[in-house]
Amino acid sequence: MKNTKFQAVIMAGAMAASALSSVSVFAEQTTSEVETESVVESVSDESTEGKFVLEYPEDMQELGYTDPIVLDEVPERVVSLSAAPVLALYELGVNLVGIPNSMVVTWPDDLKESTETVSFSVMSPDDFDYESVVDLEPDLVLLAYNGADTAGKTLESLGIPVYYLYAGHTVPYESIVGQTNALIDAFAVDEESKEAGEKIQARFEALDKNVEAAKEAFEGKSVMVLQSSGDAHYIQTENGTLGSMAKMIGLENVYTNDQSSMVQLDYEQALDYDPDIVMCVGAEDAEGHKALMETAFAQNPDYWNSIPAIAEGRVLYLPVSYVSTAGINVVDCINELIGTVADFYGIEVETISVDEDASEEETSEAVSEDAEEFTSEAETK
Numbered sequence: 001m002k003n004t005k006f007q008a009v010i011m012a013g014a015m016a017a018s019a020l021s022s023v024s025v026f027a028e029q030t031t032s033e034v035e036t037e038s039v040v041e042s043v044s045d046e047s048t049e050g051k052f053v054l055e056y057p058e059d060m061q062e063l064g065y066t067d068p069i070v071l072d073e074v075p076e077r078v079v080s081l082s083a084a085p086v087l088a089l090y091e092l093g094v095n096l097v098g099i100p101n102s103m104v105v106t107w108p109d110d111l112k113e114s115t116e117t118v119s120f121s122v123m124s125p126d127d128f129d130y131e132s133v134v135d136l137e138p139d140l141v142l143l144a145y146n147g148a149d150t151a152g153k154t155l156e157s158l159g160i161p162v163y164y165l166y167a168g169h170t171v172p173y174e175s176i177v178g179q180t181n182a183l184i185d186a187f188a189v190d191e192e193s194k195e196a197g198e199k200i201q202a203r204f205e206a207l208d209k210n211v212e213a214a215k216e217a218f219e220g221k222s223v224m225v226l227q228s229s230g231d232a233h234y235i236q237t238e239n240g241t242l243g244s245m246a247k248m249i250g251l252e253n254v255y256t257n258d259q260s261s262m263v264q265l266d267y268e269q270a271l272d273y274d275p276d277i278v279m280c281v282g283a284e285d286a287e288g289h290k291a292l293m294e295t296a297f298a299q300n301p302d303y304w305n306s307i308p309a310i311a312e313g314r315v316l317y318l319p320v321s322y323v324s325t326a327g328i329n330v331v332d333c334i335n336e337l338i339g340t341v342a343d344f345y346g347i348e349v350e351t352i353s354v355d356e357d358a359s360e361e362e363t364s365e366a367v368s369e370d371a372e373e374f375t376s377e378a379e380t381k
């Protein structure tokens with residue numbers, strides 16, 4: 001029965017173009033292709049008064065996604081094939097009927113209970129069960145833009161509006177803010193959702209202030225970001241997920257490469273680095289990754305102990321949430337990173353709480369004698 005339904009939807013998709021004149025998305029197609037294959041047409045000349053309008057943020061417009069999604073009503077059934085917008089949509093009270101699995105974020109229990117999990121990977125968009133999405137009868141699907149030419153085109157041809165996202169392993173903080181604000185502008189339609197949107201934006205504003213305080217406190221301190229998987233070790237640049245967060249809070253990366261976010265560790269070159277601290281991250285929680293890396297260090301002590309920060313234990317082990325960004329959870333990650341680095345150095349950093357019910361300033365300070373000893377040692381360098 002499912003196959004029959006799926007085929008029927010495909011046939012209906014070609015006939016639905018005129019009925020979906022309220023939808024607009026970007027696709028790299030010729031004029032003739034748009035006329036024959038796409039159910040999407042531009043609404044740039046249409047009045048959007050009283051309609052649902054979901055604009056694209058600046059970075060997506062620079063990629064060519066200039067026309068907003070325009071629908072007659074606020075979508076009542078939304079599927080996100082990217083983890084990036086899920087938490088923001090959830091907090092805004094959007095009815096999510098389909099979400100992806102995430103190794104980075106644990107979804108709230110009530111969300112997991114009320115929605116279906118859709119298996120989708122942008123790394124292999126051709127291997128995608130479109131029928132599972134169609135069966136959810138979505139009014140709107142959100143998808144990372146690098147899946148536009150595969151999954152995106154197919155979903156559009158079935159008459160399903162698709163909104164594209166700047167999403168993936170490494171997404172700049174500014175892009176997350178811009179994307180989230182676009183979602184708030186579109187979905188904050190009543191008092192409750194508007195209040196939720198204001199709380200999200202207040203967390204961004206508090207983080208901006210915390211980052212400025214961290215930059216001042218951590219000025220002149222350097223870091224090497226080591227990402228590992230089994231016996232393979234990589235070094236993140238300032239463009240990597242954790243590397244960009246470290247840069248954001250004022251730490252200087254000892255390795256620079258404008259062309260990449262992460263490269264395989266050059267063992268010989270790494271001996272020339274002299275970071276104040278090493279941040280280690282992988283696909284485990286912090287304690288699990290610490291155990292794996294300490295085993296790796298012990299298996300080749302002559303090499304790893306040639307890097308002073310590792311030999312002297314100036315290493316921070318961070319969980320998998322620092323491997324890949326997933327929307328507004330980045331606020332918590334960066335704030336936690338500020339506190340972790342401050343504690344390690346024994347430095348006081350005045351920060352503003354981003355908890356929903358708190359607005360008072362609090363101080364992050366060191367709690368261990370080891371951190372205090374290291375701070376004194378580092379200051380003498």
